Amino acid sequence: MKFTILTLFPEIVSAFFNASIMAKAVDRGLITYEFVNIRDFAFDKHKTCDDVTYGGGAGMLMLPEPLACALDSVDAKYKHVVFPSPSGRTFTQDDAIRLAKKDEIVLLCGRYEGVDQRIIDEYVDEEVSVGDYVLSSGEVASLVVVDAVYRLVEGVISSSSLENESFVDYLLEYPQYTKPAVFRGRCVPEVLLSGHHANIEKWRHRKRIEKTYTNRPDLIEKSRKSDAWTRENDMILEEFINERDY
Numbered sequence: 001m002k003f004t005i006l007t008l009f010p011e012i013v014s015a016f017f018n019a020s021i022m023a024k025a026v027d028r029g030l031i032t033y034e035f036v037n038i039r040d041f042a043f044d045k046h047k048t049c050d051d052v053t054y055g056g057g058a059g060m061l062m063l064p065e066p067l068a069c070a071l072d073s074v075d076a077k078y079k080h081v082v083f084p085s086p087s088g089r090t091f092t093q094d095d096a097i098r099l100a101k102k103d104e105i106v107l108l109c110g111r112y113e114g115v116d117q118r119i120i121d122e123y124v125d126e127e128v129s130v131g132d133y134v135l136s137s138g139e140v141a142s143l144v145v146v147d148a149v150y151r152l153v154e155g156v157i158s159s160s161s162l163e164n165e166s167f168v169d170y171l172l173e174y175p176q177y178t179k180p181a182v183f184r185g186r187c188v189p190e191v192l193l194s195g196h197h198a199n200i201e202k203w204r205h206r207k208r209i210e211k212t213y214t215n216r217p218d219l220i221e222k223s224r225k226s227d228a229w230t231r232e233n234d235m236i237l238e239e240f241i242n243e244r245d246y
Ligand code: SAM
Pocket: 083, 084, 085, 086, 087, 108, 109, 110, 111, 112, 113, 114, 115, 128, 129, 130, 131, 132, 133, 134, 135, 136, 137, 138, 139, 141
């Protein structure tokens, strides 16, 4: 899979592609990438890429011409273009799964107050928000999308590592522990030391439901509506609510 990233700051995104699991995936040929510096497509001698907004207001906007030329240089009209933006639809794990099946994604990194709407209208296939807050740059947001997507590309990490992660069946992951068994007086739950696999699985399942209900009740509602939700889940949840409220 290929990630093509259009940015005013390639040095911010390049670090991610040169470290850890991503660097290995690139070495193994599972992931390829291309960075396009939007400034290379500026028209004037100052390499200007932003200007004031029509209608007034604070802040600058990315100019459409350099952006259009940068996008044309990678044939973006024939590719899947993602524009991270706070006013986009919230990016979810389901989106990451969907995007991981594409051969190439083009990511457009906004700066300043964002980009001229005509660029979005002409080139962008989807506008996604990485959360309900405003970042100063699209580079960080693009890397969020890249990171969520590339790890799902076949062969990048073992499929068993993806099996029990958060958001599978809309539930969050259970709490996890490593050595030592007692850390500053805090013990690892006994069931995890028992070696009894069925009980461990049961405990983990219960904890997923409890944690999701506590931290993300909205996801419990989604899970309830899915085929994965069982009668047993209802019972676990009822017990947890009763214990908590007691
Ligand atoms: N004026 C914009 C607004 O109020 O919606 C904010 C622009 S922000 C300072 C600059 C760039 O950062 C955006 O164009 C976008 O590319 C990126 N960005 C900021 N917050 C983001 C978010 N929550 N999700 C995705 N991208 C974001």
